[in-house]
Amino acid sequence: MQSTGFSLLLLVAAAGCSAAADRRVLYDRRVTPQPWSVVARASKHQRLHVLLAVQQQNLDALDKKFWAVSDPKSSEWQQFMSKDEIGELVKSKAEDMDAVVSWLKAGLSEDAVMTQSHDSVDVRLSVKDAERLFETEILIYTHSNGHTILRTQGKHSVPQEIGLAIEFVEGLADFPQKRSDKTMPKKRSADDTVTLVAPQTLVEMYSIPKQPAATKVSQGAAEFQGDTSYNQVDLSAFFNQTGLAQQKVSDIVGPYDGTVPDTEASLDVQYIMGVGQNQVDWYWTSDLWMYAFSNNFFNTKEVPDAVSISWGWAENQQCSAQIAGSECTTIGADSQQYVARTNTEFQKIGLRGVSLFVASGDSGANGRTDPTCTDGVLHSSFPGSSPYVTTVGATMLQNPKFELANPPPACSSQGARAKCASGGTEVAVSSAEAGFTSGGGFSTYTKMPSYQKAAVSEYLSSMASKLPPATYFNSSNRAYPDLSAMGSNYLVYMQVSGGFSPVGGTSAATPAVAGIAAYLNDYSYQKSGKPLGFLNPLLYQMYAELPGAFTDVTSGDNKCTESGCFASCQGYYAAKGWDPVTGLGTPVASQMLAYLEKHFASRASLSEVIV
Numbered sequence: 305m306q307s308t309g310f311s312l313l314l315l316v317a318a319a320g321c322s323a324a325a326d327r328r329v330l331y332d333r334r335v336t337p338q339p340w341s342v343v344a345r346a347s348k349h350q351r352l353h354v355l356l357a358v359q360q361q362n363l364d365a366l367d368k369k370f371w372a373v374s375d376p377k378s379s380e381w382q383q384f385m386s387k388d389e390i391g392e393l394v395k396s397k398a399e400d401m402d403a404v405v406s407w408l409k410a411g412l413s414e415d416a417v418m419t420q421s422h423d424s425v426d427v428r429l430s431v432k433d434a435e436r437l438f439e440t441e442i443l444i445y446t447h448s449n450g451h452t453i454l455r456t457q458g459k460h461s462v463p464q465e466i467g468l469a470i471e472f473v474e475g476l477a478d479f480p481q482k483r484s485d486k487t488m489p490k491k492r493s494a495d496d497t498v499t500l501v502a503p504q505t506l507v508e509m510y511s512i513p514k515q516p517a518a519t520k521v522s523q524g525a526a527e528f529q530g531d532t533s534y535n536q537v538d539l540s541a542f543f544n545q546t547g548l549a550q551q552k553v554s555d556i557v558g559p560y561d562g563t564v565p566d567t568e569a570s571l572d573v574q575y576i577m578g579v580g581q582n583q584v585d586w587y588w589t590s591d592l593w594m595y596a597f598s599n600n601f602f603n604t605k606e607v608p609d610a611v612s613i614s615w616g617w618a619e620n621q622q623c624s625a626q627i628a629g630s631e632c633t634t635i636g637a638d639s640q641q642y643v644a645r646t647n648t649e650f651q652k653i654g655l656r657g658v659s660l661f662v663a664s665g666d667s668g669a670n671g672r673t674d675p676t677c678t679d680g681v682l683h684s685s686f687p688g689s690s691p692y693v694t695t696v697g698a699t700m701l702q703n704p705k706f707e708l709a710n711p712p713p714a715c716s717s718q719g720a721r722a723k724c725a726s727g728g729t730e731v732a733v734s735s736a737e738a739g740f741t742s743g744g745g746f747s748t749y750t751k752m753p754s755y756q757k758a759a760v761s762e763y764l765s766s767m768a769s770k771l772p773p774a775t776y777f778n779s780s781n782r783a784y785p786d787l788s789a790m791g792s793n794y795l796v797y798m799q800v801s802g803g804f805s806p807v808g809g810t811s812a813a814t815p816a817v818a819g820i821a822a823y824l825n826d827y828s829y830q831k832s833g834k835p836l837g838f839l840n841p842l843l844y845q846m847y848a849e850l851p852g853a854f855t856d857v858t859s860g861d862n863k864c865t866e867s868g869c870f871a872s873c874q875g876y877y878a879a880k881g882w883d884p885v886t887g888l889g890t891p892v893a894s895q896m897l898a899y900l901e902k903h904f905a906s907r908a909s910l911s912e913v914i915v
């Protein structure tokens with residue numbers, strides 16, 4: 305459990321520094337957010353990683369192109385652009401970039417490494433350089449979990465001349481406080497029946513093709529903040545004991561250390577590969593947060609077709625910690641600017657043809673920054689609340705059936721009363737049974753995209769009498785999740801935990817859905833030689849024209865949090881059609897493929913008519 309609030313430690317000496325009038329102060333850090341504490345002043349030669357977001361241009365043109373290539377009704381559908389074409393489109397003004405780069409060059413020692421993109425500058429530098437450039441002091445901080453980082457104390461600033469060219473700097477004053485969306489199951493009494501999920505459960509429930517896809521599409525899981533990776537021996541034991549063919553991750557980006565595997569990474573890798581079998585698999589870790597990830601991902605030459613992200617944090621507290629509003633200038637921007645810039649990076653990624661899948665969060669409509677619901681407002685979770693990603697909620701089974709034809713050995717790993725399910729009626733996860741509540745609701749900042757207007761307005765009118773008070777949410781904004789999948793008791797193998805154990809969360813549902821996307825992308829590659837890219841316009845159109853491509857989930861709600869249920873908590877109810885708990889429902893892969901077949905056929909005949 306993570307504590308809330310800040311320690312009251314005030315570093316008076318550092319806070320006393322004042323910046324000259326020719327400087328733009330990006331942030332003045334005076335308190336250390338819990339559960340971090342100060343160890344010492346950093347030594348001059350220690351290394352720091354910072355990323356400067358430089359102002360972009362032509363965002364209207366980017367927006368237009370993004371929707372055109374993602375809209376299945378557009379003549380430009382799938383006409384993705386290359387990374388360099390997109391970079392040229394949005395690139396910073398030359399005078400802005402030149403000013404930033406010459407300032408950095410003048411202040412950096414020879415051992416610094418500066419990587420410039422069209423609209424950002426990534427710098428690996430010494431503490432000595434950082435302290436001089438940003439006129440600040442860098443300290444060593446340690447987290448209660450032992451993780452240490454270097455961050456500023458007191459003010460940090462840049463010269464006025466470049467102050468307006470920079471949107472913000474990530475990696476100087478921001479403290480990682482975000483968490484993955486995974487939950488360990490509640491303790492059960494010995495005679496409770498436990499409904500387990502193995503890859504075969506998902507294949508059966510979502511009518512996923514039993515043959516691996518024919519072409520090699522690529523897919524990957526993204527992790528954050530020093531997450532300690534999956535372990536290859538665990539992965540091979542997982543395949544062995546779930547009766548699947550052995551597979552290996554082929555591309556690893558970022559720090560990887562398999563010696564201390566982490567549950568989130570193990571879950572993500574085992575289920576994206578266990579569902580989307582026999583593809584080209586990636587594993588990607590990022591040291592900072594979503595802007596850094598999306599910027600670095602976009603700027604990488606070869607990237608996977610689909611990415612699963614099981615991480616999130618309150619949209620209005622992106623810059624760090626947990627006191628609403630008070631920490632939002634830690635990087636020289638507020639949360640709204642941070643979200644807007646990161647959303648632009650997601651659009652750039654979508655315009656390359658990549659699908660992003662994001663967990664909707666594990667703390668209900670209320671969100672994890674207000675676990676007992678005292679704020680009088682619902683907190684959307686970012687990046688789940690981005691209109692440019694496909695967001696996934698979590699379900700569980702009522703009246704489970706246990707009729708797998710050949711349950712693999714993993715299914716008998718949890719005692720006689722625990723069995724792998726094969727089907728039943730899906731309902732939204734409940735906090736009482738699953739130990740968490742599926743996130744969902746409306747974005748705090750970003751307006752509703754047109755692809756979901758019909759589906760969401762139907763919900764708002766049919767459920768008008770059962771909505772939270774109007775002051776708790778903004779119904780004209782992006783609504784999420786988009787769809788959902790089973791999210792409780794996935795069998796995950798980790799030798800350090802003694803073998804298989806059941807793990808849950810929207811974290812589990814997300815890699816499963818990303819794995820299903822491999823079959824859709826595979827079909828698309830066969831038809832057009834291209835992946836599907838950003839999926840939502842296609843998914844909502846599919847729902848409107850072939851509702852049977854989803855199993856509607858109509859029962860349950862997201863009024864509790866991951867800490868339990870409190871009288872003051874508000875939330876939404878699942879309902880017929882789209883809802884802010886389970887989205888459009890859970891996938892019926894065979895019907896989705898049938899829809900794609902029809903869609904490609906109708907486009908082919910359309911182009912014949914035009915020719």
Ligand SMILES: *[C@@H]1O[C@H](CO)[C@@H](O)[C@H](O)[C@H]1NC(C)=O
Binds near residue numbers: 540541544545713
């Ligand atoms: C696979 O499982 C069998 C027993 O189920 C075991 O004998 C074998 O060593 C395992 N192989 C690997 C690679 O884990």
Ligand SMILES: *[C@@H]1O[C@H](CO)[C@@H](O)[C@H](O)[C@H]1NC(C)=O
Binds near residue numbers: 750751752780781
């Ligand atoms: C709702 O969000 C929109 C942005 O999409 C904003 O313009 C509007 O002011 C918000 N309404 C409220 C009541 O905050």
